Amino acid sequence: MSAPxxxxxxxxxxxxxxxxxxxxxxxxxxxxxxxxxxxxxxxPGCVSDALPQVKRIERVFADTDLQVIGIHTVFExxxxxxxxxxxxxxxxxRVTSPVAVDLAEDGSDIPVTMRxxxxxxxxxxxxxxxxxxxxxxxxxxxxxxxxxxxxxxxxAAPQRATQVPTAHAPAAQTPxxxxxxxxGRCEAPVPETRA
Amino acid sequence: MSAPxxxxxxxxxxxxxxxxxxxxxxxxxxxxxxxxxxxxxxxPGCVSDALPQVKRIERVFADTDLQVIGIHTVFExxxxxxxxxxxxxxxxxRVTSPVAVDLAEDGSDIPVTMRxxxxxxxxxxxxxxxxxxxxxxxxxxxxxxxxxxxxxxxxAAPQRATQVPTAHAPAAQTPxxxxxxxxGRCEAPVPETRA
Amino acid sequence: MSAPxxxxxxxxxxxxxxxxxxxxxxxxxxxxxxxxxxxxxxxPGCVSDALPQVKRIERVFADTDLQVIGIHTVFExxxxxxxxxxxxxxxxxRVTSPVAVDLAEDGSDIPVTMRxxxxxxxxxxxxxxxxxxxxxxxxxxxxxxxxxxxxxxxxAAPQRATQVPTAHAPAAQTPxxxxxxxxGRCEAPVPETRA
Amino acid sequence: MSAPxxxxxxxxxxxxxxxxxxxxxxxxxxxxxxxxxxxxxxxPGCVSDALPQVKRIERVFADTDLQVIGIHTVFExxxxxxxxxxxxxxxxxRVTSPVAVDLAEDGSDIPVTMRxxxxxxxxxxxxxxxxxxxxxxxxxxxxxxxxxxxxxxxxAAPQRATQVPTAHAPAAQTPxxxxxxxxGRCEAPVPETRA
Numbered sequence: 001m002s003a004p005x006x007x008x009x010x011x012x013x014x015x016x017x018x019x020x021x022x023x024x025x026x027x028x029x030x031x032x033x034x035x036x037x038x039x040x041x042x043x044p045g046c047v048s049d050a051l052p053q054v055k056r057i058e059r060v061f062a063d064t065d066l067q068v069i070g071i072h073t074v075f076e077x078x079x080x081x082x083x084x085x086x087x088x089x090x091x092x093x094r095v096t097s098p099v100a101v102d103l104a105e106d107g108s109d110i111p112v113t114m115r116x117x118x119x120x121x122x123x124x125x126x127x128x129x130x131x132x133x134x135x136x137x138x139x140x141x142x143x144x145x146x147x148x149x150x151x152x153x154x155x156a157a158p159q160r161a162t163q164v165p166t167a168h169a170p171a172a173q174t175p176x177x178x179x180x181x182x183x184g185r186c187e188a189p190v191p192e193t194r195a
Numbered sequence: 196m197s198a199p200x201x202x203x204x205x206x207x208x209x210x211x212x213x214x215x216x217x218x219x220x221x222x223x224x225x226x227x228x229x230x231x232x233x234x235x236x237x238x239p240g241c242v243s244d245a246l247p248q249v250k251r252i253e254r255v256f257a258d259t260d261l262q263v264i265g266i267h268t269v270f271e272x273x274x275x276x277x278x279x280x281x282x283x284x285x286x287x288x289r290v291t292s293p294v295a296v297d298l299a300e301d302g303s304d305i306p307v308t309m310r311x312x313x314x315x316x317x318x319x320x321x322x323x324x325x326x327x328x329x330x331x332x333x334x335x336x337x338x339x340x341x342x343x344x345x346x347x348x349x350x351a352a353p354q355r356a357t358q359v360p361t362a363h364a365p366a367a368q369t370p371x372x373x374x375x376x377x378x379g380r381c382e383a384p385v386p387e388t389r390a
Numbered sequence: 391m392s393a394p395x396x397x398x399x400x401x402x403x404x405x406x407x408x409x410x411x412x413x414x415x416x417x418x419x420x421x422x423x424x425x426x427x428x429x430x431x432x433x434p435g436c437v438s439d440a441l442p443q444v445k446r447i448e449r450v451f452a453d454t455d456l457q458v459i460g461i462h463t464v465f466e467x468x469x470x471x472x473x474x475x476x477x478x479x480x481x482x483x484r485v486t487s488p489v490a491v492d493l494a495e496d497g498s499d500i501p502v503t504m505r506x507x508x509x510x511x512x513x514x515x516x517x518x519x520x521x522x523x524x525x526x527x528x529x530x531x532x533x534x535x536x537x538x539x540x541x542x543x544x545x546a547a548p549q550r551a552t553q554v555p556t557a558h559a560p561a562a563q564t565p566x567x568x569x570x571x572x573x574g575r576c577e578a579p580v581p582e583t584r585a
Numbered sequence: 586m587s588a589p590x591x592x593x594x595x596x597x598x599x600x601x602x603x604x605x606x607x608x609x610x611x612x613x614x615x616x617x618x619x620x621x622x623x624x625x626x627x628x629p630g631c632v633s634d635a636l637p638q639v640k641r642i643e644r645v646f647a648d649t650d651l652q653v654i655g656i657h658t659v660f661e662x663x664x665x666x667x668x669x670x671x672x673x674x675x676x677x678x679r680v681t682s683p684v685a686v687d688l689a690e691d692g693s694d695i696p697v698t699m700r701x702x703x704x705x706x707x708x709x710x711x712x713x714x715x716x717x718x719x720x721x722x723x724x725x726x727x728x729x730x731x732x733x734x735x736x737x738x739x740x741a742a743p744q745r746a747t748q749v750p751t752a753h754a755p756a757a758q759t760p761x762x763x764x765x766x767x768x769g770r771c772e773a774p775v776p777e778t779r780a
Binding site for chain 4: 432433434437438467469470471474475477478479481482483571576
């Protein structure tokens with residue numbers, strides 16, 4: 001994960017939710033730390049590594065007020081990863097925490113939340129503090145011990161809302177050599193510049 | 196795997212093929228051993244265990260005349276595991292050997308090849324000898340060492356066709372307590388008796 | 391690990407040290423958190439699980455003031471696990487952090503430090519806070535995420551010494567059904583009561 | 586493993602045996618395939634990979650006449666890996682098949698059997714056919730599937746003794762860059778030429 005920064009996390013944009021009665025918003029979760037993990041159901045590293053890690057996070061921090069949220073950020077093979085397939089996937093892989101379907105955007109392969117957070121591909125994760133600020137984000141998998149330490153620090157922060165910068169800009173994304181899946185990560189194409 | 200038997204393997208029934216220019220038939224492969232593996236793209240044990248093992252089989256026996264064939268035997272979540280999704284799955288998981296889409300059958304969740312072979316669920320595998328006889332079949336994953344030994348024995352058999360029984364009946368299927376995925380295997384519902 | 395307690399950790403008693411120029415004492419380390427791990431070189435769970443985890447701890451917390459200390463607590467096969475064998479073991483397994491040889495005690499299979507801490511067997515670990523208090527202890531292996539969280543919390547504590555109870559008693563040890571190695575842990579015989 | 590050759594295996598030279606009532610000889614085992622595995626108790630790759638694989642071999646081929654034999658070929662840290670330590674090691678690691686202590690040779694770090702077979706280090710394995718010929722040998726670990734295939738082929742050979750060359754020379758040993766343990770293998774120093 002990159003060094004902590006103090007940017008306020010942008011909001012989630014979802015076209016559908018699973019495993020929750022009502023849609024969730026980061027604004028509504030202010031005061032609690034949030035572990036947001038982005039995945040695609042056909043991303044091998046997500047299936048073999050990231051989702052099992054998410055379950056370990058849920059188990060280790062079950063007695064805390066950490067909120068885990070998945071976001072299905074399809075940026076390739078759109079016709080292959082529909083909500084119907086996602087629903088069956090969540091069932092078969094026993095994913096029981098809330099999952100948002102990232103909102104598609106006309107004219108772009110990259111969905112809205114993925115673009116707002118500046119995610120490079122899947123699996124990615126973002127740890128958000130009690131005050132709504134992004135504490136760290138990762139493309140690929142961090143090891144369990146480091147992520148356990150990070151989450152513990154986020155939980156240890158005082159629960160009252162603290163001062164955060166109110167303005168923010170999307171993370172700059174460095175152009176990547178080649179999109180596609182390799183080494184346990186699926187990399188998105190660099191999105192076109194949007195006016 | 197169960198004890199060897201001498202039943203002639205039934206033929207594959209496919210509605211589509213991937214990774215091959217022309218459809219394959221077991222009849223056309225007579226004289227070569229065939230490792231047939233049945234999977235579903237949303238079956239966790241298939242993805243985490245069976246497909247990586249298939250790749251190890253392909254690597255260890257690359258210099259032999261063993262033919263590896265996958266068969267996508269969808270018996271649940273049919274709308275979620277279409278050929279479009281399968282094609283993207285095969286791409287993302289780097290499956291390069293021939294894969295057949297098992298032929299759906301009106302009025303049954305169980306596709307034709309799966310029924311003909313009497314497969315209980317996924318992952319399943321069937322080892323077929325040079326003479327077309329079923330040497331062994333397994334529901335779930337066998338360990339690598341045992342499967343390496345089995346395939347070596349199949350390869351060691353004389354290459355000329357030998358006498359095999361010409362009549363065969365589908366394997367009797369014992370009623371299972373409960374369909375669904377657990378312990379790395381997805382179990383099919385017991386198919387209705389067909390007149 | 392058991393729930394945190396506020397007992398002051400007893401001192402290490404060593405007959406020899408490896409990987410350090412001068413003997414270490416917990417008193418001398420007051421102000422820093424200490425991760426103390428007890429092992430035996432012929433304990434399978436120590437070799438396969440605990441020592442690799444210790445190396446991950448060293449890597450993840452390399453930039454902190456956490457002190458990792460190993461203690462070779464031989465309580466069985468004493469003639470087989472001499473300092474000569476330990477030295478070669480530490481070399482072959484690339485253990486580079488300080489390791490104490492627990493002081494043998496006449497008339498007991500259980501060495502002194504092991505007895506003082508009330509350790510049940512190997513692998514065991516004890517996390518000691520900046521103030522010298524035992525924060526948690528474990529017999530067997532905790533998962534990485536939980537241990538990462540614990541150590542982060544210990545590091546987050548204020549660095550000045552805080553009030554701790556000055557009196558303490560060895561942890562009561564519940565009689566165990568059977569000494570020996572199983573399930574990745576080697577259990578010590580319940581030590582005789584010492585007058 | 587290297588390509589099969591038809592050299593007759595040299596005989597084992599042992600100073601002690603564990604897990605067998607009487608010493609074993611390859612001559613006395615003629616007619617049965619033998620899987621000979623060389624290890625050192627302080628060799629990390631032997632402990633983590635080779636010995637667990639040996640147990641899988643024993644399990645998969647339990648109903649065959651394959652004979653598994655371990656040989657403790659100490660070529661470094663001699664004072665650290667004595668028979669006393671080996672005995673405790675075999676107990677703790679549940680090694681139950683016969684193990685020979687390779688015979689030390691005056692003036693050499695390399696013991697006799699290790700030299701006769703031309704082993705480069707540990708872990709090493711040698712597969713010997715029913716006729717006493719070396720079928721293959723490996724330095725390091727082969728994968729399970731390949732080794733399962735090799736052993737199956739050795740078992741499939743006709744049980745009567747077949748013609749083998751009676752003369753043989755020790756395998757030529759290519760000088761190695763550096764002795765020591767790395768990548769799961771411990772490499773022996775190139776032995777001095779013996780007149």
